[in-house]
Amino acid sequence: MIVINGCEPVAEHPKVDVYKFEKPAHFPEPTYTFRNNQVNEKGFKLGRRLFNDPSLSRDGSISCSSCHVQSHAFADIMLHPFSFGVEDREGKRNAPPLFNLAFQKEFFWDGGVTHLDFAPILAFESEIEMDLSFEEVVARISRSADYPALFKDAFGIEEVTGPYVLHALSQFMLMMLSADSKYDRYVQGDQQALNSLELKGLELFRQHCESCHQEPLFTDLSYRNNGVQRNITDLGRETVTEVPQDRAKFKVPSLRNIEVTSPYMHNARFETLKQVLDHYTEGVAEQVSIDPKVFASGKPVISLNAEEKEQIIAFLKTLTDPGFLTNPIFFNSND
Incomplete structure (x- = not known):
């Protein structure tokens, strides 16, 4: 598209899609399976909401963002050096930062998860973190007043299912790119x-x-x-x-x-x-x-x-x- 400025046509700068995953030029190729889950604005914003939602813990007290704080590169803070959960339960490991996850094949300190999509399940079901079965996480989302419509808008589905919950969370985390220092x-x-x-x-x-x-x-x-x-x-x-x-x-x-x-x-x-x-x-x-x-x-x-x-x-x-x-x-x- 062009606009006319005096007598000269001036090309408009294309609008940048801030919700599209773009590999930094000096980075290796990502390992994440984008063919199954392309990042888009609606999916990203849905994942952001889930990431910050304390109702997805057993007692409604903590969310993913409780231990992954943006100002600390989505790591934990000095006030609680170990991951913590419901009823102030304390873990045994420091919650690691979250960024450049699209380039990793294994997750957590011990590599116990081999795909980003499945990483949230461990946090949901851990007794020292959110202490809620993933089945119940999906059920709570399905029963909520507004989540079903958001999932339909983002993914075109009539019923909230586990894989789409995980896809939404992955879309949010995949955009945690740190490459401009x-x-x-x-x-x-x-x-x-x-x-x-x-x-x-x-x-x-x-x-x-x-x-x-x-x-x-x-x-x-x-x-x-x-x-x-x-x-x-x-x-x-x-x-x-x-x-x-x-x-x-x-x-x-x-x-x-x-x-x-x-x-x-x-x-x-x-x-x-x-x-x-x-x-x-x-x-x-x-x-x-x-x-x-x-x-x-x-x-x-x-x-x-x-x-x-x-x-x-x-x-x-x-x-x-x-x-x-x-x-x-x-x-x-x-x-």
């Missing part, structure tokens, strides 16, 4: 995006950290034991695979938005990034299934002095994506 602008050609301190930190990061936290997702999606448990009480990946070699291994988290996702590690052991680096340089000890990239030959593998730690921390803060943390499309709304 200072680092992203730098790797896409803006050589002024990082200062000298941050550039030195990037150099050190690539030397000491990238073998596990691979760019651009800043995780290799593997499972490793980094020695964060002094005494192993949480078996981690072994609970899923039943393989002893997987004992105390947990999914390598992305470091994107790490500045705002404290506390760190699955057991919320560290409050600061300096404590994390101190652990890797001084706190790792020999342990069953300890990862050889963090401990080998009787000592920690990573060696950093105080200045180098400051430089790496400066770089890690360039992974903060303010636009993602404040994007209004994620705000709780009943529209």
